[in-house]
Amino acid sequence: MRHATIMMGVLSAALLTSTPAWVQQAPAITSTTVELPSGDQLFPGGSDADAINNNCLACHSADMVLNQPALPKAAWESEVGKMIKTYRAPIDESDVPAIVDYLVKTKGKT
């Protein structure tokens, strides 16, 4: 145990040195495969959330939206507009009012 601790101390001292002459060992670069959480949780609110659930979850999870502060309606309209115009989200035009309504209802500010 003591031996291991000393070894670690020596190692970290070597790693922290800024001497350019220090020859570093080539770090191993190994193939990597991971699994990411799906982030498929729905927006709460039942049928009031249908429009936002149907249009917004393909590109991002709901938590980001639910973590936003309360914002004025104009700000939410602008956010939804940015998703459509800039980020090309294929949101049905007829669903936009229901999405904005949901955001104003849950995250609105006058």
Add this chain to the structure above:
Amino acid sequence: MAHHQHDARTQALSRRTLLRTMGIAGLTLASSTAWADGSIRLPIAGEPRERPLTHEFPQKGDMILQRTRPPLLETPMEVFDRGVFTPNDRFYVRWHWAVIPTSVDAGSFRLTVRGHVNQMLSLSTDDLLKMPRVELAAVNQCSGNSRGFFSPRVPGAQWAHGAMGNARWTGVRLKDVLDRAGVKSGGIQVRFKGLDEPVVPEAPDFKKSLDIDHARDGEVMIAFAMNGEQLPLLNGFPLRLIVPGWYSTYWVKMLSDIEVLDRPDDNYWMATAYTIPDTLHANITPGQTGVKMVPISRMTPRSFVTNIADGASLPSGANADIRGIAFGGDTGVAKVEYSVDDGRTWQLATLGEDHGKYSFRRWQTNLPPLAKGGHSFMARCTNLAGDVQPAEPNWNNSGFMRNVIEPLHITTT
């Protein structure tokens, strides 16, 4: 690689189809995060402050969950108290697009160098390992770190102060790679792209550019290791661009494509996104319009207390050890000072070991006993260029470049 990307996109699109056809059947509500490791209350400007703590992400320990997909994971403040370098498994994570390859084969991975060059290159990680190696300690900080403290609030990731980290990056100089390809005269910018892709193919790919002189300054590097180990996939495995002193938006993850341009890059991520008001501290009045906007670039000095939380109680009649971290932004830390009288007088804190001008620097002080009651502890960093943290917070529409002095409220009892 293309195969994995295709899979990821198909998965994202079928998720959409699934949601459309099935509605709520078979899916859970956002309020139930069964895999959360408890939660944390962030000291940001307003509700909601509660965030789950999660260890559900690959190669990551407990992180503050800001967004599951694409991942936005924040480093808890206590991690910065444990050492000057941020461990890889606690280093914050930020992705723009949800199509992130979940599998990268080290053998078949190639970094392409193309565009306004004499010779196009296709480099394997082995090719890079054979080139002259450099190592540098540098802070990586999100442009929007601390956005949650902006008032009035602005939309975007509601980070507290943990969208930053400090690591020893090992790799090769970008200059050496560009020289190998041979930049043709007339090459004025270099554009970088990673393996991540938008879910909607028509959406703008995430690409960032640096001026050619910056790209060839010998400091900008292509890293294959972080704190002595290969990068976690979510921090950009296998290669990440390191732009010391500049905000993280330029530190392209899973770097796979380098393109030398003979014209200024006008892509969305340079021309529109990540632009700031061309004013001191990128500061404007809320609602102000007609401001000249420029791409965000250099970082500014910041300092944080890491061993005491805002609102903490200290025993009266006793000295108190207070410590934290600071960084100078685009140059080193000259000094860290603290004040316990609302900024009227300042004392020097003791600086820890210097790991280079782009690194975090630890600082500490032993505070003499304070009178019973409420106090404000302020720390401020001055960098080697004489730039000091301001006393008043900045504001802009994007929540970028916060570097105000962050007072800590303490009560002595």
